[in-house]
Amino acid sequence: MTRLMQRRASxxxxxxxxxxxxxxxHANVRSRYKQGRTGIPTLLLVATSFLTACTFSAITPTGxxxxxxxxxxxxxxxxxxxxxxxxxxxxxxxxxxxxEDWLKRNGGLQIVPASGPPPxxxxxxxxxxxxxxxxxxxxxxxxxxxxxxxxxxGDIELRDPAGTVLARFTSxxxxxxxxGIGGAGFLDMEDLMRRFAxxxxxxxVKWARGExxx
Numbered sequence: 010m011t012r013l014m015q016r017r018a019s020x021x022x023x024x025x026x027x028x029x030x031x032x033x034x035h036a037n038v039r040s041r042y043k044q045g046r047t048g049i050p051t052l053l054l055v056a057t058s059f060l061t062a063c064t065f066s067a068i069t070p071t072g073x074x075x076x077x078x079x080x081x082x083x084x085x086x087x088x089x090x091x092x093x094x095x096x097x098x099x100x101x102x103x104x105x106x107x108x109e110d111w112l113k114r115n116g117g118l119q120i121v122p123a124s125g126p127p128p129x130x131x132x133x134x135x136x137x138x139x140x141x142x143x144x145x146x147x148x149x150x151x152x153x154x155x156x157x158x159x160x161x162x163g164d165i166e167l168r169d170p171a172g173t174v175l176a177r178f179t180s181x182x183x184x185x186x187x188x189g190i191g192g193a194g195f196l197d198m199e200d201l202m203r204r205f206a207x208x209x210x211x212x213x214v215k216w217a218r219g220e221x222x223x
Contacts, residue, residue: 064196066208067181068222071164078169080130082217085118087208088133088168097141098132100202106109107206108134116215127170134213135166143198159198167213176216180209181182 051075086104091100109120127133144159160183167176182205184196212222 013091015046039139041045063185064201065183065185066204067183068208068212069181070177070222071179074176075171077175077219078130081219082129082130082132083119084121084128084216085112085213086121086123086133087133088123088135090135091137092141093137093139094141097138099142100198103148103199103202104136104138104206107203107209110203111207112214115211117215118210129170131170132158132175132213132217133168133170133172134209136163136209140181141198159201160198161198161201163207163209165212167216178212178222180205180212182208188221189216 022168085108087108090101090104092101111117121128121131138161140160140162142160159182162179162181165180166174167179168174184201188195215222
């Protein structure tokens with residue numbers, strides 16, 4: 010009697026079919042295969058979490074400007090960008106590219122070049138980087154909990170085409186490591202500067218729409 014016929018007869022009679030060593034081997038292979046397939050998403054999730062950079066953004070309004078313009082701004086011009094320390098100058102391009110790229114991907118405001126006077130319904134982004142700290146990889150690994158974090162802080166002003174300040178806020182971007190709340194340095198300072206710039210761009214769009222910026 011074939012194995013299939015034995016199983017059918019067993020099902021009809023309500024009796025279990027004795028399991029052969031070959032059947033047990035096949036069952037073990039199928040079980041390991043299923044476990045492997047189930048484990049793949051878990052491994053991918055762990056790997057993604059391990060490589061994900063733990064960054065935190067904070068926006069703090071630092072003073073009210075003049076009354077909001079009657080018409081909502083439609084364009085943004087990157088204006089003056091100051092670095093409190095000349096050693097930070099190499100990161101200037103990463104800031105401007107970060108603002109431009111975020112706006113191109115997400116919209117909300119159209120970038121206009123700073124080659125001429127700003128057109129009407131434009132806000133001018135004025136930035137002063139006040140803190141640029143690479144932190145300590147060793148402290149992120151050993152201590153964690155925010156120790157040794159890399160951080161960038163800047164004072165931001167949004168101005169109208171005439172130079173009148175419309176809004177002020179402080180932006181801060183911190184990097185705590187690549188695993189949980191501490192760990193390896195998967196994010197360099199160029200990337201952190203870009204994320205800082207993206208936060209500034211997003212906050213500028215929120216302000217232009219009349220949304221809370223905090």
